Amino acid sequence: MNFNSKLLKDLVKTYGPSSNENDIRDFIIKEIENYVDEIKIDALGNLVAHKKGNGKKIMISSHMDQIGLMVIDIDKSGFLRFVNIGGISPYVTLSQKVLFENGTVGVVYSEPVDDMSKLKLENMYIDIGAFSKEEAEKMVNIGDICIYYNGFDENDNIVFTPYLDDRVGCFIAIESIKTIDTPKNDLFFVFSVQEEVGLRGAKTAAYGVNPDVGIALDVTSHGDTPKAKKYAIGLDKGAAIKVKDNSIICHPKVREQLVKIAKENNIPYQMEVLEFGGTDSGAIHLTKEGVPSGVISIPTRYVHSTIEMASKKDITNCKELLVRFLNSNLELF
């Protein structure tokens, strides 16, 4: 299988927590600038890449931001206190290494707790190895955001790394941009900001693009691990076509078109009915007078942990499905 591990590895390793997406945006611009007609950045920092075609105006959104920890206080001994940016679990975060934009590395630990079930972020701290407030302030400022610092690993089947959410969506979008030579439809690839704090970037990007159809690319959960909560999505079983989550009931015509294309091209797929969570399509479909929208999801284990895992075949199938969808005749409405 021809899987561009290097690109995915570079994407998950590039810094870009919600509201501070400069580095990851620059990285993506370099990857795609020779393959698109126009690149714009809006006020919130969304990257909007236009690949011109004559058909329907389609917005393809993958969010480039990632969850992180924001420093709110530095004590006199140089310990940092923080709040979550996006969905951060105290249990996942305990004893993790974290990385700041300027390269400063820290570790997260907690005050002594008698009952681990009561672990809260407000009782935890980041230790950057500074021995005073003054020393700490040379490395970190209040308001700085750090991200999980953990390695990328892979085997023939899977990749596991922090931040597949949603750099794997960015990966699929970039690979699709490079694959599609002459677009049949008018394509706006959006690498959105601030999804993890409430689909904020997609909202303003969709207003600016004003698409006919919206597609989000994002990770979804799994139901295929020991005693997992019942959920009909598993790794290596194909691209997931979303029916609903907490932010959207996907437009039936978009969903049906995705299924039709998957069937016609023998692309393995699975239907996703998610009872929680949301993604950029939730914001896109409510834009202006409404935008029929759907989602292609990448089945992923351990979402929002430092070891998110996805299947290379699924990722490739998601990309295949997206490319064929974008090149299809979308006389849906």
Next chain:
Amino acid sequence: MLLKLLTESSGVSGNEKEVRDLIMDEIRGYSDSIKIDRLGNIIAYKKGLNSSQKLMITAHMDEVGLLITDIDSSGLLKFITVGGIDKRILVSKSVHVGKDKVYGVIGAKPIHLQKKKEWINALDMDDLYIDIGATSKEDAEKYVNIGDYASFQSDYIEFGDNLIKAKALDNRVGCSLLIDLIKEIKDISFYAVFTVMEEVGLVGAGPAAYEVNPDMAIVLEGTLCYEMPNMDSHLMPTQIGKGPAISLADRTTVYNPQFRKRIEEIAKSNQIPYQYRKSSMGGNDSGKIHTAKTGSITTCISVPCRYIHSPNSVMSIKDYENTQKLLRAILTEYGKGVL
């Protein structure tokens, strides 16, 4: 004094008229254009010499309060809360009901008649009523209708070391700061927006931002302040007397870091003390403003207010003055085109 007039006016969310009229009278002579939109927001424009980026400065006019839901046979009023109110602070407080500001007291069963176990729990909304001194339902109906609003009755008092206690400092303090700016600033263009219904879900700000379509916005607030001895400093959202609080992130916005750092720079170069708003709880109009249309960058600057959302909140005059200085300095930089 303006802040006294503002805090002693009633303006519970959805019923901001009294405050809006007061603000309109204050700013009419100082604005180049002024309108009230369909939701009741005031949108004023000051025309200056600069015309690069569109700046909008906002403060919400509304306050938390009560809404009358029923009048019982004895003439007592039942009510619900409007906006976030801790029900434990309600009992025995004075209120003004309706347009005519009928005086009332929030009553409850006296302690003598309560069973021991009733002492332990806060009185529920069902156990509370407003007594306006009416003798019967018919008598009460002469003064009050179902659907009338009630606001806390609380005098503006200056006390202690440069402190003020009043109701509705959240966010008449922001309104006062914005009125001062409108009156003082000359030759710098900006939109001044006084919004409605912030306390019930940032309702007014979205449509106002949709109309103004700013490039950048400054949200002025009275924000939570809680500082007790032996508390870890990271758990204190703000501290009184330590200057304007600049927001980092809350439930509605992760504030643009470049804009925030620029404002910190301006504070430093003008020797104005400032602090960070450390809590990520709560939210404000910025949430709707920065995501309106194609988006804008926002910052939130607040005066710390102890005992917020109660009839007696407390702020420091020094914090007010330092916030005022910071705003003037920001506007000066903006006027030079270097914000």
